[in-house]
Amino acid sequence: MTTGWTDINKMFEAMLLKGRLDEFYEDLGKSFGWRPELAAVGYYPRTNLTDEGDHFLFIAELPGIEKENLQVKLQGNYLEISGVNKITGPEGYSTHRSERKSTEFTRSFTLPADVDAGKVKATLKSGLLTLTLPKAEAMKPVQITIN
Amino acid sequence: MEGENLIDKGQAARKLAKTILKATPLVNIYENEEEILLCLELPGVSRKDIKIQIDNGLLTLIGVRSIERKGVSEWDEIKDVEYHRSFSVPPTINTEQVAADLVNGVLTLRLPKSAAAQPKTIEINAK
Numbered sequence: 405m406t407t408g409w410t411d412i413n414k415m416f417e418a419m420l421l422k423g424r425l426d427e428f429y430e431d432l433g434k435s436f437g438w439r440p441e442l443a444a445v446g447y448y449p450r451t452n453l454t455d456e457g458d459h460f461l462f463i464a465e466l467p468g469i470e471k472e473n474l475q476v477k478l479q480g481n482y483l484e485i486s487g488v489n490k491i492t493g494p495e496g497y498s499t500h501r502s503e504r505k506s507t508e509f510t511r512s513f514t515l516p517a518d519v520d521a522g523k524v525k526a527t528l529k530s531g532l533l534t535l536t537l538p539k540a541e542a543m544k545p546v547q548i549t550i551n
Numbered sequence: 552m553e554g555e556n557l558i559d560k561g562q563a564a565r566k567l568a569k570t571i572l573k574a575t576p577l578v579n580i581y582e583n584e585e586e587i588l589l590c591l592e593l594p595g596v597s598r599k600d601i602k603i604q605i606d607n608g609l610l611t612l613i614g615v616r617s618i619e620r621k622g623v624s625e626w627d628e629i630k631d632v633e634y635h636r637s638f639s640v641p642p643t644i645n646t647e648q649v650a651a652d653l654v655n656g657v658l659t660l661r662l663p664k665s666a667a668a669q670p671k672t673i674e675i676n677a678k
Binding site: 447450452454455456457460461466467468491493494496497498499500502503504528529532 | 583590627
């Protein structure tokens with residue numbers, strides 16, 4: 405019995421303290437708006453959103469992605485895009501430089517208004533995913549006639 | 552009068568050139584015995600806005616992206632940029648036969664090696 409209870413207690417204390425410190429740093433991170441799930445994936449892909457009156461135009465930058473590897477989910481004013489941009493080198497070639505990497509991503513957005521999910525148009529062209537998101541009837545701007 | 556107009560135009564062009572952001576496109580480089588492949592990411596860049604030049608062993612690529620904006624912007628992470636990147640081309644490349652394909656925002660440049668640079672199998676003559 406060379407390891408006394410005090411030593412074990414000390415070890416436990418150190419572990420507990422470490423646990424508490426981790427929690428503390430996590431809380432600290434949260435209070436500054438740092439979210440680990442975002443740090444892991446980053447803001448990938450980059451997106452734009454414009455309000456064009458009766459619809460929103462959404463663009464996401466996804467060069468080289470296959471449309472089979474891309475999913476778009478919509479509910480009310482919640483939009484989620486997810487997928488994987490697979491980068492595979494051609495067969496029989498050696499790789500000298502590899503800056504483009506396979507990326508798996510999920511990114512969600514809160515749109516400024518509800519959209520009519522049934523009338524959404526999606527296109528994938530020149531590495532940009534473009535979504536035309538018609539606003540739900542009740543959300544559309546209305547012209548008021550003055551009597 | 553006309554001279555002044557030209558100066559105005561020159562200044563406007565310089566202003567525009569200053570406001571556009573510069574970006575470096577990501578690249579993957581592959582090689583086999585026949586060719587070198589450069590695959591560059593140029594999302595949102597049209598075919599007509601890409602210029603590729605090979606001069607004195609230096610391949611220079613410039614691509615301009617300008618995204619049409621009609622409505623009111625809610626958020627804007629994809630900026631208008633000028634993509635710019637240069638590569639040294641080894642003398643073994645036949646620069647006359649370089650081919651370029653633009654597919655879904657990825658530009659692939661095929662740089663074929665000249666016949667003299669490709670490995671050859673030497674047949675041994677039997678006597």
